[in-house]
Amino acid sequence: MLLKGKVAVVTGASRGIGKGIALALGEQGATVYVTGRTVNDGDHELPGTVSQTAQQINELGGIGVAVAVDHANDEQVAELFAQVEREQGYLDLLVNNAFALPDDLTDPAPFWQKPLSNWQMVDVGVRSNYVAAWHAAKLMTKRNTGLIVAISGYTGVAYTYGVVFGTSKSAVDRMARDMAIELKPHKVASISLWQGLTWTERAERNLANIPGLKGAAATRPEDGCSPQFPGRVIAAVLNDDTRMRHSGGTFITAEMADMYGIKDIDGRTIPSLREARGAPIWAPID
Numbered sequence: 636m637l638l639k640g641k642v643a644v645v646t647g648a649s650r651g652i653g654k655g656i657a658l659a660l661g662e663q664g665a666t667v668y669v670t671g672r673t674v675n676d677g678d679h680e681l682p683g684t685v686s687q688t689a690q691q692i693n694e695l696g697g698i699g700v701a702v703a704v705d706h707a708n709d710e711q712v713a714e715l716f717a718q719v720e721r722e723q724g725y726l727d728l729l730v731n732n733a734f735a736l737p738d739d740l741t742d743p744a745p746f747w748q749k750p751l752s753n754w755q756m757v758d759v760g761v762r763s764n765y766v767a768a769w770h771a772a773k774l775m776t777k778r779n780t781g782l783i784v785a786i787s788g789y790t791g792v793a794y795t796y797g798v799v800f801g802t803s804k805s806a807v808d809r810m811a812r813d814m815a816i817e818l819k820p821h822k823v824a825s826i827s828l829w830q831g832l833t834w835t836e837r838a839e840r841n842l843a844n845i846p847g848l849k850g851a852a853a854t855r856p857e858d859g860c861s862p863q864f865p866g867r868v869i870a871a872v873l874n875d876d877t878r879m880r881h882s883g884g885t886f887i888t889a890e891m892a893d894m895y896g897i898k899d900i901d902g903r904t905i906p907s908l909r910e911a912r913g914a915p916i917w918a919p920i921d
């Protein structure tokens with residue numbers, strides 16, 4: 636219960652990595668505001684709602700608060716942070732996870748044969764990070780403490796699936812760094828985390844659609860991790876009084892886990908894919 640009294644916002648937490656992070660924070664007693672476009676109805680054909688995530692956080696010993704927020708809508712985002720301020724008075728952690736992944740993400744077509752609407756990944760995935768951080772920074776700098784985390788991936792340097800995907804992840808890595816420079820005098824840290832393959836509902840569906848994949852490779856590839864794994868790493872950074880040393884950096888989640896001695900929920904060490912997929916560009920600021 637190391638995070639009792641800590642207040643967090645995790646965006647896009649109805650399923651997948653956002654849900655896993657929210658549960659890992661809840662397990663340590665945090666109060667976690669979890670957002671999705673609707674509270675009780677799933678907003679996609681994949682399973683999961685934020686009210687279910689909030690309920691699971693409560694069962695784990697944390698406090699879950701489900702809030703309907705479309706992160707493409709600035710007024711709804713403003714109201715979320717106003718609610719946090721009204722109810723809690725402060726904010727310790729923002730995890731920018733929501734990402735509008737298009738259903739044709741893994742189709743091999745080149746960018747000009749995919750719809751222009753693929754740019755939605757920049758709207759909810761890059762711009763939405765900026766808007767949420769803009770509100771969070773106002774709360775965090777008042778107390779001179781806080782942590783803002785962007786969920787990114789090797790896609791930030793390694794071509795994966797398409798042009799808009801890579802553009803989005805490079806942008807959030809850079810945004811985390813430049814925010815760190817401006818937040819430094821206020822002792823608020825900003826980092827970007829590179830997730831490897833994560834066993835989410837969406838990833839499992841995508842793998843099932845790739846012809847020829849069989850056995851574990853088609854369901855739970857051994858390099859993959861649980862959705863809670865990045866949450867454990869974020870909890871460790873939040874608990875670390877010297878976390879400003881990381882600010883501005885882009886980190887491979889698996890390497891940061893090693894730094895803090897963290898394993899996945901089944902006890903496995905998650906491998907870094909630095910050699911195979913690429914290395915982050917942004918080191919922490921001085």
Ligand SMILES: NC(=O)c1ccc[n+]([C@@H]2O[C@H](COP(=O)([O-])OP(=O)(O)OC[C@H]3O[C@@H](n4cnc5c(N)ncnc54)[C@H](O)[C@@H]3O)[C@@H](O)[C@H]2O)c1
Nearest residue numbers: 647648649650651652672705706733734788830832833837
């Ligand atoms: N799954 C992986 O293997 C993997 C690997 C590296 C990085 N990532 C990154 O992790 C993040 C989450 O991915 P995921 O695999 O869990 O995907 P996902 O599609 O399952 O989850 C995305 C979440 O964002 C929410 N969301 C989408 N649009 C929204 C909007 N307009 N307003 C509010 N919420 C919205 C969805 O409802 C969902 O909860 C993404 O940034 C993704 O790029 C995933």
